[in-house]
Amino acid sequence: xxxxxxxxxxxxxxxxxxxxxxxxxxxxxxxxxxxxxxxxxxxxxxxxxxxxxxxxxxxxxxxxxxxxxxxxxxxxxxxxxxxxxxxxxxxxxxxxxxxxxxxxxxxxxxxxxxxxxxxxxxxxxxxxxxxxxxxxxxxxxxx
Amino acid sequence: xxxxxxxxxxxxxxxxxxxxxxxxxxxxxxxxxxxxxxxxxxxxxxxxxxxxxxxxxxxxxxxxxxxxxxxxxxxxxxxxxxxxxxxxxxxxxxxxxxxxxxxxxxxxxxxxxxxxxxxxxxxxxxxxxxxxxxxxxxxxxxx
DNA sequence: CAAAGAGTGCAACTATATTGCAAAAACAAT
DNA sequence: ATTGTTTTTGCAATATAGTTGCACTCTTTG
Numbered sequence: 001x002x003x004x005x006x007x008x009x010x011x012x013x014x015x016x017x018x019x020x021x022x023x024x025x026x027x028x029x030x031x032x033x034x035x036x037x038x039x040x041x042x043x044x045x046x047x048x049x050x051x052x053x054x055x056x057x058x059x060x061x062x063x064x065x066x067x068x069x070x071x072x073x074x075x076x077x078x079x080x081x082x083x084x085x086x087x088x089x090x091x092x093x094x095x096x097x098x099x100x101x102x103x104x105x106x107x108x109x110x111x112x113x114x115x116x117x118x119x120x121x122x123x124x125x126x127x128x129x130x131x132x133x134x135x136x137x138x139x140x141x142x143x
Numbered sequence: 144x145x146x147x148x149x150x151x152x153x154x155x156x157x158x159x160x161x162x163x164x165x166x167x168x169x170x171x172x173x174x175x176x177x178x179x180x181x182x183x184x185x186x187x188x189x190x191x192x193x194x195x196x197x198x199x200x201x202x203x204x205x206x207x208x209x210x211x212x213x214x215x216x217x218x219x220x221x222x223x224x225x226x227x228x229x230x231x232x233x234x235x236x237x238x239x240x241x242x243x244x245x246x247x248x249x250x251x252x253x254x255x256x257x258x259x260x261x262x263x264x265x266x267x268x269x270x271x272x273x274x275x276x277x278x279x280x281x282x283x284x285x286x
Numbered sequence: 287c288a289a290a291g292a293g294t295g296c297a298a299c300t301a302t303a304t305t306g307c308a309a310a311a312a313c314a315a316t
Numbered sequence: 317a318t319t320g321t322t323t324t325t326g327c328a329a330t331a332t333a334g335t336t337g338c339a340c341t342c343t344t345t346g
Contacts, residue, residue, distance in 0.1 A: 020343055022293065041333075052295050057334065062293090073276060075216040077303085078333075100268055111268075117260050121277055124286070125243055125254075128279035133216060134264055136271035143267070163312055165324065184302075195326050200303065205324095220334085221302075 002050050005030050017066040017090070024051055028059050029068070038072035038080035038099070038108040066090050073131050074101035074108040082110050096130070102138035109138060145193050148173050160209040160233070167194055171202050172211070181215035181223035181242070181251040209233050216274045217244035217251040225253050239273070245281035252281060 005026035013029060014021050031047050032039065039047075045056050060081055063069045067088035069081040088094055098114035101107075116132040136142075148169035156172060157164050174190050175182065182190075188199050203224055206212045210231035212224040231237055241257035244250075259275040279285075 020292065022343075024294080054296080054335085055294055058293080071218065073216060073218040075214065075274060077222065079220065098262065098264075100264060100270075103271065111264060113265050114262055117275070119241065119257055119275070119277065121241075121243060121254060121279075122256055124282035125277070126280040126285045127243075127277045128246065129277070131218060131276040131278070132260070132262070133274040133276065134262065134268070134270045134272070135274070136264075137269040139267035142269045163323065165312075167325080197304085197327080198325055201324080 002027055002048070009033070013068060017068055019062070019066060019068075024048075024055055024059050025063075027051065028056070028063070032069065032081075032083045036109060038074070038082035038110065040078040040080045042078070067093065070095045072099045072108050072110065073133055074099055075133055075135065076101065076106070076108070080108050082108070085112070098132035098134055100134045100136070100138060102141055103135055104137055104141040107138060145170055145191070152176070156211060160211055162205065162209060162211075167191075167198055167202055168206075170194065171199070171206070175212065175224075175226045179252060181217070181225035181253065183221040183223045185221070210236065213238045215242045215251050215253065216276055217242055218276055218278065219244060219249070219251070223251050225251070228255070241275035241277055243281060244276060244278045245284055246278055247280055247284040250281060 002023040004021060004023045007030065010026050010029045010033070011021055014025060019025060027048050028044060031044055041057055041060060044060070045051060045053060048056065060069065064071065064081065067084055067090055070084050070088065070093050072080045072082045074080060084093065084095060096116050098111045098116060100109045100111050114132065116130040119127065119130060121127045145166040147164060147166045150173065153169050153172045153176070154164055157168060162168060170191050171187060174187055184200055184203060188194060188196055191199065203212065207214065207224065210227055210233055213227050213231065213236050215223045215225045217223060227236065227238060239259050241254045241259060243252045243254050257275065259273040262270065262273060264270045
């Protein structure tokens with residue numbers, strides 16, 4: 001059985017977003033806090049062997065809805081998530097950084113220092129959000 | 144049964160990329176040439192009722208490998224493809240335009256006039272390609 | 287600590303995508 | 317046009333990703 005992790009930063013994150021402190025949620029947050037790359041459902045599941053598949057899906061969805069994690073677009077087939085920084089809430093995500101997808105190891109990493117550009121779309125297109133995706137070799141794979 | 148379409152531009156496209164002229168391939172190209180938005184496998188299948196599901200998957204894959212179409216990253220769950228412009232080949236894709244994903248109708252459209260920026264990634268990251276994805280309302284939905 | 291509401295786990299199901307193999311079609315050479 | 321070679325196609329089976337309904341359990345609040 002999964003245990004609730006009693007780690008202050010994790011508990012605070014959940015409280016701040018109005019979420020109940022359950023075993024799965026603390027475990028999933030723990031995983032995200034200890035990884036720099038974005039994680040897919042399958043990866044979270046792999047790291048939390050005793051967690052139920054469907055519950056992991058729902059946990060990720062809930063975290064996204066409440067502003068704890070955001071989807072990281074990377075062009076790969078799977079949805080990946082990464083921790084939000086302050087500023088995201090139930091009502092809106094504000095992650096304007098680029099995501100780097102490594103063609104070698106497949107990892108997706110948030111580049112917090114690289115901002116997505118402001119662009120002007122032609123004609124009547126109304127741009128609400130901009131995503132910048134870089135692909136190539138990550139720092140670990142380019143050695 | 145699907146018929147081979149004997150349309151000069153379609154035939155030329157296939158010949159230029161060293162592909163055999165089969166019924167499915169001409170039909171799939173026909174579909175792409177008559178749509179401005181990027182298409183998912185499901186959409187192509189829907190438009191080509193008599194085509195075999197698996198063959199459509201393989202046709203899309205082949206076209207991508209040979210440089211006729213490219214994946215359009217849009218942040219949605221499904222792989223979408225759009226026609227390449229001249230300049231793409233078996234060896235490399237050169238589509239540096241932005242893709243617009245409409246939150247309302249779900250369509251993904253190549254914005255040929257909007258270029259993905261050149262960006263400098265930090266540290267040892269080696270950037271090979273840059274993708275710019277805009278989301279919001281497309282010209283048709285923003286009326 | 288009990289009631290109410292939220293979250294979890296299981297089963298069943300849908301959608302998306304890939305692989306192996308035999309039959310069919312396209313192409314090149316006669 | 318006919319044949320032989322190679323590529324492509326169609327079917328079956330299988331893999332991977334994600335969703336929904338329902339009953340049970342846990343967290344929270346008074």
